[in-house]
Amino acid sequence: MSQDKSNNGHLPDEHSDSAPLSIHDMTVAYHRKPVLWDIDLDIPEGKLVGIIGPNGAGKSTLIKAVLDLVPRASGRVMMYGKPYSEQRHLVAYVPQRESVDWDFPVSALDVVTMGLYGKLGWFRPVGQKHRDLAREALDRVGMGEYADRQISQLSGGQQQRVFLARALVQDATIYFMDEPFAGVDAATEKAIITLLSSLRSAGKTVLVVHHDLQTIPEYFDFLLMLNMRVVAAGPTSEVFNEENLRKTYGGRLTMLDAVGHKLGRTSA
Amino acid sequence: MEALQDSGTWEQILRVVSLSDYNTRVVILGTTALGIACGLIGSFMLLRKRSLMADAVSHATLPGIAVAFMVMVAWGGSGKWLPGLLAGAALSGLLGMGLVLVIGKYTRIKEDAALGIVLSVFFGLGVSLLGLIQKMREGSAAGLESFIYGKTASMLTSDALLIGAVAALSIGVVVLLFKEFCLLCFDQDFAAAQGFPVGKLDVLLMTLVVLVTVIGLQAVGLILVIALLIIPPAAARFWTEKLLPLAVIAAAFGGLGGALGAALSAVVPKLPAGAVIVLTNSLFFVLSLIFGSARGVLVRFRQQYQLSRKVGRQHLMRALFECTEDEHREVVSFAELLACRSWTSSRLRSLLGRASRDGLIEGSADGVRLTSAGEEQASRIVRNHRLWELYLINYADIAPSHVDRDADRVEHVLDPATIRRLEELLKEEQKAAPKLSSPHPIERSASS
Numbered sequence: 001m002s003q004d005k006s007n008n009g010h011l012p013d014e015h016s017d018s019a020p021l022s023i024h025d026m027t028v029a030y031h032r033k034p035v036l037w038d039i040d041l042d043i044p045e046g047k048l049v050g051i052i053g054p055n056g057a058g059k060s061t062l063i064k065a066v067l068d069l070v071p072r073a074s075g076r077v078m079m080y081g082k083p084y085s086e087q088r089h090l091v092a093y094v095p096q097r098e099s100v101d102w103d104f105p106v107s108a109l110d111v112v113t114m115g116l117y118g119k120l121g122w123f124r125p126v127g128q129k130h131r132d133l134a135r136e137a138l139d140r141v142g143m144g145e146y147a148d149r150q151i152s153q154l155s156g157g158q159q160q161r162v163f164l165a166r167a168l169v170q171d172a173t174i175y176f177m178d179e180p181f182a183g184v185d186a187a188t189e190k191a192i193i194t195l196l197s198s199l200r201s202a203g204k205t206v207l208v209v210h211h212d213l214q215t216i217p218e219y220f221d222f223l224l225m226l227n228m229r230v231v232a233a234g235p236t237s238e239v240f241n242e243e244n245l246r247k248t249y250g251g252r253l254t255m256l257d258a259v260g261h262k263l264g265r266t267s268a
Numbered sequence: 269m270e271a272l273q274d275s276g277t278w279e280q281i282l283r284v285v286s287l288s289d290y291n292t293r294v295v296i297l298g299t300t301a302l303g304i305a306c307g308l309i310g311s312f313m314l315l316r317k318r319s320l321m322a323d324a325v326s327h328a329t330l331p332g333i334a335v336a337f338m339v340m341v342a343w344g345g346s347g348k349w350l351p352g353l354l355a356g357a358a359l360s361g362l363l364g365m366g367l368v369l370v371i372g373k374y375t376r377i378k379e380d381a382a383l384g385i386v387l388s389v390f391f392g393l394g395v396s397l398l399g400l401i402q403k404m405r406e407g408s409a410a411g412l413e414s415f416i417y418g419k420t421a422s423m424l425t426s427d428a429l430l431i432g433a434v435a436a437l438s439i440g441v442v443v444l445l446f447k448e449f450c451l452l453c454f455d456q457d458f459a460a461a462q463g464f465p466v467g468k469l470d471v472l473l474m475t476l477v478v479l480v481t482v483i484g485l486q487a488v489g490l491i492l493v494i495a496l497l498i499i500p501p502a503a504a505r506f507w508t509e510k511l512l513p514l515a516v517i518a519a520a521f522g523g524l525g526g527a528l529g530a531a532l533s534a535v536v537p538k539l540p541a542g543a544v545i546v547l548t549n550s551l552f553f554v555l556s557l558i559f560g561s562a563r564g565v566l567v568r569f570r571q572q573y574q575l576s577r578k579v580g581r582q583h584l585m586r587a588l589f590e591c592t593e594d595e596h597r598e599v600v601s602f603a604e605l606l607a608c609r610s611w612t613s614s615r616l617r618s619l620l621g622r623a624s625r626d627g628l629i630e631g632s633a634d635g636v637r638l639t640s641a642g643e644e645q646a647s648r649i650v651r652n653h654r655l656w657e658l659y660l661i662n663y664a665d666i667a668p669s670h671v672d673r674d675a676d677r678v679e680h681v682l683d684p685a686t687i688r689r690l691e692e693l694l695k696e697e698q699k700a701a702p703k704l705s706s707p708h709p710i711e712r713s714a715s716s
Contacts, residue, residue: 067461085463093461100455104315105511117451118462123444145685150509
């Protein structure tokens with residue numbers, strides 16, 4: 001059923017209820033300066049989706065707006081036909097590694113168990129069962145022997161793996177990952193992409209903010225090219241071409257940017 | 269000082285220490301509970317990097333106290349009913365805190381600037397109102413100033429009970445929501461994505477700060493109450509890398525500081541309890557800074573010293589090994605060793621002395637030689653060094669001429685797991701040469 005949808009999933013105005021993620025006319029603004037304009041797209045199921053675009057294109061903001069972490073000025077977001085607030089149990093999130101304080105007094109295992117807090121619910125403490133699950137997730141990212149290390153004693157790549165393990169333990173259907181490859185060594189990058197591919201093979205949908213254009217055809221089968229608006233969205237083989245890249249990265253001061261700037265000014 | 273020489277003083281000390289005086293006992297219990305609550309809640313404020321928020325809150329309470337006094341007087345009371353004053357303090361404290369958050373969220377003024385603005389404006393307003401009250405009805409306002417510096421001596425049993433009750437309530441909330449507060453402080457976005465109402469949790473945490481600040485006003489005063497929230501958690505951080513022990517230790521420091529401070533000030537009548545409590549806590553802080561088992565200065569020094577000893581030992585063993593490696597001799601002269609690295613002769617002598625005490629080398633007429641135990645250790649060290657060099661050449665694209673120095677920096681911290689992985693990576697090279705030789709010509713003169 002999802003097979004035929006995946007082929008035309010990127011067409012606007014024909015949103016499907018079976019898409020893991022469909023965004024309807026979403027606009028997001030900070031201090032009334034729009035950072036994302038009229039985002040309208042469906043993401044097909046079971047794909048490894050790359051989100052690319054220059055700095056300030058709104059890649060992180062897109063994820064945060066979808067997860068209700070920043071307010072939307074307009075539009076709505078559906079996951080399998082329902083709003084996110086009803087589908088939280090299907091979603092795992094990997095924020096940017098720099099977004100947290102790695103000197104925080106917790107161990108790698110503690111961080112991974114945080115992925116279970118939502119399912120645990122209020123007041124209930126973490127039990128042995130949950131620690132076992134977390135340990136399993138750490139093993140899957142090759143960090144089993146570092147479970148009891150304080151997180152500041154881990155390298156950047158290891159910290160990123162801990163974040164991935166925390167998302168794995170959420171046992172989700174849709175994964176949002178904000179720059180999981182930033183600042184990691186080649187070995188970790190390889191380990192991560194292997195893991196992401198295995199998630200896809202298990203039928204999960206994985207959205208990844210990515211920076212390295214060279215690896216895109218190799219890593220992702222679906223691509224979202226973003227620069228404040230959707231420049232192109234579709235199978236990588238169809239949309240990853242020079243023209244779209246130029247539209248995405250070339251000429252930062254597009255019309256939208258200029259108008260956005262003006263809007264920001266009048267409101268300040 | 270006179271009081272100390274008084275014959276009644278010892279009796280008083282005895283009464284305090286044995287907790288036989290009911291009022292003293294209640295006051296000490298009250299400040300202990302206050303200290304525990306402040307230590308716990310302060311831990312989360314420290315981790316949330318919001319420690320100074322409590323300072324804005326405490327200063328923001330003053331106008332509330334003054335207004336509460338005026339309202340109570342207008343209604344015909346004496347105006348000094350403590351729960352009423354504290355309620356006023358809490359309300360204006362909350363208002364001040366809310367203002368800081370609102371200014372930070374809706375304007376482009378940063379939170380630290382917002383903090384400074386709220387703190388000074390509210391405090392100025394409070395001081396002005398106190399002045400007005402003084403004019404309005406002479407003498408009756410005397411005592412409100414005690415909220416600025418704190419005055420345990422004037423604490424009644426009922427006041428202490430109130431403090432204890434609010435502290436116990438705050439402790440209860442933190443214990444219940446420990447996991448949620450931890451997630452909020454570590455990764456707010458992740459908490460929100462999982463459906464936790466981070467805004468409400470944040471407000472709850474800040475409300476707890478307002479509560480403990482307000483009940484701390486009478487004991488330590490609004491200027492010093494911030495110390496109770498910052499110092500115990502900061503001290504506890506030197507002892508642990510885990511959150512739960514951090515909170516427990518901070519609570520223990522806070523409680524102990526509260527108890528000791530209140531007891532001391534009960535023994536010495538003119539000593540202000542607030543200052544003593546803060547000083548006791550600072551003593552804990554200094555001791556933790558020096559002796560803390562996780563991050564204390566002494567531990568750091570010891571680790572540094574041990575590493576430098578280990579590095580020195582490994583350099584010595586490698587030099588001895590490489591000098592005799594391809595030659596049919598065992599003895600290396602002192603001068604030859606001295607030329608191997610850029611070490612001073614006194615450093616080399618102390619290294620040799622220690623190695624000989626550990627039975628790794630033995631002296632002979634014209635130099636030193638490795639014992640069999642030494643030989644074993646040295647070959648292992650050299651092997652690790654060369655494994656690492658090979659790795660750098662093969663995988664990190666470092667020129668063989670530079671590899672020695674880079675390897676030198678890292679090899680001393682290689683753990684067994686890393687060495688295992690290196691061996692796996694370099695299996696090919698190992699098969700080719702079971703007795704790993706150096707991948708570059710060994711320089712004999714002091715090069716590094």
